[in-house]
Amino acid sequence: MSALLEVKDLRLQFGGVKAVDGLSFSVDHGEILAVIGPNGAGKTSAFNCISAFYLPTSGSVVFDGNDIVRAAPPIWRSLRLLDLLQSFGFYRVLPSRVTKWGMARTFQNLRLFRELTVLDNVKTAMHANLREGFWATLLHTPGYRRAEQECAEQARGWLDFVGFTGDENLYVTQLPYGEQRRVEIARALATSPKMLLLDEPAAGLNFNEKQALMQLIRRIRDLGVAVVLIEHDMGLVMELAERIVVLNYGKEIAEGTPEQIKNDPVVIEAYLGVEDEPIDDTKLTTGTVDLSLLEKNREEKR
Numbered sequence: 372m373s374a375l376l377e378v379k380d381l382r383l384q385f386g387g388v389k390a391v392d393g394l395s396f397s398v399d400h401g402e403i404l405a406v407i408g409p410n411g412a413g414k415t416s417a418f419n420c421i422s423a424f425y426l427p428t429s430g431s432v433v434f435d436g437n438d439i440v441r442a443a444p445p446i447w448r449s450l451r452l453l454d455l456l457q458s459f460g461f462y463r464v465l466p467s468r469v470t471k472w473g474m475a476r477t478f479q480n481l482r483l484f485r486e487l488t489v490l491d492n493v494k495t496a497m498h499a500n501l502r503e504g505f506w507a508t509l510l511h512t513p514g515y516r517r518a519e520q521e522c523a524e525q526a527r528g529w530l531d532f533v534g535f536t537g538d539e540n541l542y543v544t545q546l547p548y549g550e551q552r553r554v555e556i557a558r559a560l561a562t563s564p565k566m567l568l569l570d571e572p573a574a575g576l577n578f579n580e581k582q583a584l585m586q587l588i589r590r591i592r593d594l595g596v597a598v599v600l601i602e603h604d605m606g607l608v609m610e611l612a613e614r615i616v617v618l619n620y621g622k623e624i625a626e627g628t629p630e631q632i633k634n635d636p637v638v639i640e641a642y643l644g645v646e647d648e649p650i651d652d653t654k655l656t657t658g659t660v661d662l663s664l665l666e667k668n669r670e671e672k673r
């Protein structure tokens with residue numbers, strides 16, 4: 372079976388900064404893949420290109436057979452007009468289209484609708500699929516009310532799935548941070564994705580919440596959904612990920628199982644190779660450096 376996501380030679384430049392610099396990797400159906408790397412390695416930039424929030428400078432992203440970067444008719448490509456058209460906003464695949472193709476994501480800084488309730492936040496993810504027309508919506512016909520009820524039931528189902536036990540009628544801003552993260556994941560799942568991108572899902576969570584998050588991610592994978600996560604918590608990554616892609620300066624420097632990554636000198640050097648970080652050569656050569664401790668030190672210095 373071909374890969375669900377195929378990223379090839381992806382590049383994104385901000386002025387002189389090469390945020391993503393020739394990145395290639397793939398994601399298989401139903402796998403848990405972690406993308407790690409030091410701060411500023413280009414992880415979020417890569418996510419933003421993959422989910423069509425940013426238009427990459429060059430490269431290709433194909434998701435489930437859909438070309439995310441250049442979904443324009445071949446005629447435009449042959450006329451070499453595409454770059455020009457895209458720079459004016461034409462033939463740009465919008466994130467909403469990518470969502471319809473089956474890719475959902477969460478954000479490093481939560482992006483819930485602050486003025487909506489918990490239930491309504493999740494319902495927004497399904498409204499795009501409601502078939503009721505303008506007049507039915509305006510007149511609140513029985514058909515419309517039935518569709519709304521079904522939508523609410525499904526939203527409750529997803530809230531239940533992510534383990535939300537609070538009051539669905541509260542505004543999301545009234546929830547503790549960990550609960551808001553759950554609601555954001557429920558909203559992403561409500562789009563019925565084939566792949567879920569999670570940007571630092573464990574940030575700000577306590578130990579118990581992290582354990583629950585790991586269980587939740589495994590249950591999402593068990594639904595057949597591929598999960599790709601950016602994460603700085605190395606303990607969680609090493610326990611959860613089936614495969615890890617490591618970035619540094621926008622490039623992939625390693626890829627493999629947690630065991631391979633943990634012992635990869637190139638990866639260890641990338642995490643150690645910060646000027647103010649003491650380098651312990653003995654550990655480097657024996658390959659026993661604890662990445663989670665390095666990451667923790669770095670977090671404390673942030």
Ligand SMILES: Nc1ncnc2c1ncn2[C@@H]1O[C@H](COP(=O)(O)OP(=O)(O)OP(=O)(O)O)[C@@H](O)[C@H]1O
Pocket residue numbers: 385388389390408409410411412413414415416417
């Ligand atoms: N909108 C932007 N404009 C200019 N430079 C940017 C922008 N977004 C990111 N960058 C730069 O691109 C590089 C990669 O940043 P990015 O946020 O993708 O890294 P990251 O690996 O996700 O980092 P972190 O782990 O700290 O979130 C950094 O040098 C960053 O300063």
